[in-house]
Amino acid sequence: MAASGRSPSGFVSLLLLLVGVLLFWLTVPNLGTAARAATADGPRGTFTAARLVCVGHAGHTSCEWSGTFRSDDGAVELAGVKLFGSGRESFEAGQTAPAVDVGNAGRVYDPTGSRSWIVTVVLVVVAYVLLLAVARRHLMPPALPGIRRPSMPRRGRG
Numbered sequence: 001m002a003a004s005g006r007s008p009s010g011f012v013s014l015l016l017l018l019v020g021v022l023l024f025w026l027t028v029p030n031l032g033t034a035a036r037a038a039t040a041d042g043p044r045g046t047f048t049a050a051r052l053v054c055v056g057h058a059g060h061t062s063c064e065w066s067g068t069f070r071s072d073d074g075a076v077e078l079a080g081v082k083l084f085g086s087g088r089e090s091f092e093a094g095q096t097a098p099a100v101d102v103g104n105a106g107r108v109y110d111p112t113g114s115r116s117w118i119v120t121v122v123l124v125v126v127a128y129v130l131l132l133a134v135a136r137r138h139l140m141p142p143a144l145p146g147i148r149r150p151s152m153p154r155r156g157r158g
Helices: 010-039 117-139
Strands: 044-057 060-071 077-083 096-100
Touching (some): 010 117, 044 077
Antiparallel strands (some): 044 060, 060 077
8 A cells, every 4th residue: 555655545445434434334333222232221021932943044034023012111012023032942932021111112022231332342342443444545645655664673583
């Protein structure tokens, strides 16, 4: 790049910029929900399993139970929500389990919390790194010709 005397590729920079902005757009609004899911911060209540919903993709099938959620104080009632992390063998229709509504539309969580925040944080970091790379490529001044950066001294044999 700047060290070779060539200017950064505008096409590559545009792609990095677009991917970085898209990742930020998709993840930053979900940071609050991810934090609440990690700490199980929200109204506690009961999830009642109604039906198993399975989705097949790339030779793999993923299943979650869908049902209703009712908070312990009765203030929150949600229908058609999925219990995050519930699998095929987790329930039978009509069974109940404790759950927490963290504000994620269509999904409730186990009261012990969730590790789903990890993916959100990793994607935010990737977006930041991509945008930082674009900024360094285009906003940092190029190295002046004839000025060498100091190098580490070489160790001699001895």
